[in-house]
Amino acid sequence: MHPVKRVAAIHDLSGFGRASLTSIIPILSSMGIQVCPLPTAILSTHTGGFEDYTFVDLTDSMEGFMNHWHSLNIDFDCIYSGFLGSVRQINIVSKFIDLFRTENNLVVIDPVMGDNGKLYVTMNMEMVENMRNLISKADIITPNFTEAAYLLGEDPNTKISECKVKEWMVRLSEMGPKIVIITSVPDNHKKHKETHVLAYNKEDNVFWKVSSKHIPAFYPGTGDAFTSVLVGGLLQGDSLPLALDRGVQFISTCIKASYGFKYPTREGVLLEKVLDTLKLPVIVSSYELI
Ligand code: PXL
Secondary structure, eight states: OOSSOEEEEEEEEEEESSOTHHHHHHHHHHTTOEEEEEEEEEEEEOSSSOOSOOEEEOHHHHHHHHHHHHHTTOOOSEEEEOOOOSHHHHHHHHHHHHHHOOSSOEEEEOOOOEETTEEOTTOOHHHHHHHHHHHTTOSEEOOBHHHHHHHHTOOTTOOOOHHHHHHHHHHHHHTSOSEEEEEEEEEOSSSSOEEEEEEEETTTTEEEEEEEEOOSOOOTTHHHHHHHHHHHHHHHTOOHHHHHHHHHHHHHHHHHHHHTSOSOGGGOOOHHHHGGGGGSOOOOOSOEEO
16 A cells, blocks of 8 residues: 555646646646656647647657666556557557556546547547557546547447437447546537536446536646546545546536636636645535436
8 A cells, every 4th residue: 555646647748738747747646646657748738729839759768667667666556548649659558557557456548539529630540449459458438428439430429318328338348448437428408508427337337427517618638637536536535426526526617717717728727726626525416327
């Protein structure tokens, strides 16, 4: 047992825009978790809404990090990966999991590939194919609706029923992970639009749903923030629905704290204003069994 829980965070560092490591590190640190970054690349900004960003690829140094940590016998309570830049990086993460997986640690893969019905500019179908192999090694995956569709070869712009999303989650779990969480699931049936996070736990065969009011603004990096809070919650001993609730409440708080200010949404949510709320006990308000 480590005195402080420890996460190996395999993500890029985007200098401006509050995504990936610049969001993951403050969130998990605020929740009392040690973050050990294995940086995949350094970018001047994230790629969501900025042009001409600069990019330093760190693929060639990733195995050096991994082998050094292994030679030091460092072990992790969680391995958490997100945005990856190439098939080679996906294969290195796969190797990392083989080296550092234990009976007790948690492997969380956020298959960051796209949003709003489209792949990000740096992604292609070869990456999707390889991401399918990588998620087979995860305990938990957290795709958004678009990424879930791509992983399954379904149409990411389709309007589907909750029943069908449940089917998608079962199919994703059959690819390997025990727990499948799909974020940004649209609900167009209600008078006031809602966005849902749905989750499926294969071992218990239960489905959970956490809903929040839809706010018509898109801030990059909220997926990284959600999965970070989820990881922090689970490592602190939350149940799955409690950790989901905590994640959704934090993102809603972030968006509410940001929406009233006039600034470009590509700069991300105003994380610094709300980080302290992560130290409060979560008020269970909205999760339901479906
Ligand atoms: O938040 C996901 C993410 C991470 N890293 C980079 C990105 C994005 C999303 O656009 O561009 C570099």
